[in-house]
Amino acid sequence: MTIKQIKNLAMASYSNNSLDVKKINRISKFLNRTQLKRYIQFLKNFEKSKTVIVTMSQLNVKSGLESELKKIFPGKKLQFFEDKSLLAGLKLTDNDIIYDFNLKNTLENLVSYINK
Numbered sequence: 001m002t003i004k005q006i007k008n009l010a011m012a013s014y015s016n017n018s019l020d021v022k023k024i025n026r027i028s029k030f031l032n033r034t035q036l037k038r039y040i041q042f043l044k045n046f047e048k049s050k051t052v053i054v055t056m057s058q059l060n061v062k063s064g065l066e067s068e069l070k071k072i073f074p075g076k077k078l079q080f081f082e083d084k085s086l087l088a089g090l091k092l093t094d095n096d097i098i099y100d101f102n103l104k105n106t107l108e109n110l111v112s113y114i115n116k
Contacts, residue, residue, distance in 0.1 A: 001035055010042035017050070017075070019043070051077045053093040057086040065090075 013023045024043075031039055052073045056062070059082045069078055073094065083091070089102030 001031070003038060006031075006035055006038045007042050010039055010046060013043065014046070019047070049095050050075075051079055053079050053081065055081045055083045055086065055091040055093070057084065057088060057090070058082065 009027050013019055013027060015023070027039070028036060052069065054065070054069065056065075059080060062080055066078060066080075069092075076094075085104070086102050087104040089100075089104070089106075091102060092099040
């Protein structure tokens, strides 16, 4: 089985923009070990491309931000995580692109700029 065919199987594993467990079980039975590894890799990459990870300093402001982020990232799932090391800010990870809106990093960048 070629890589392209495995990729097509991974795309066929979705129904209504979510993974279908029945399809995955059916497909995985017919794949050998190396094909199964590639198949799982493609599934992870598709999930990563359809998900935006939002890391915040406090989760209690999630509700107002969630509606705004859905407008900015239509058709993507939002996952919220809390990170106390962020100072008054948030970090968005959209596939491989990281948007960092954080007071701590802003202050560090200012200090490094001043020291130059």
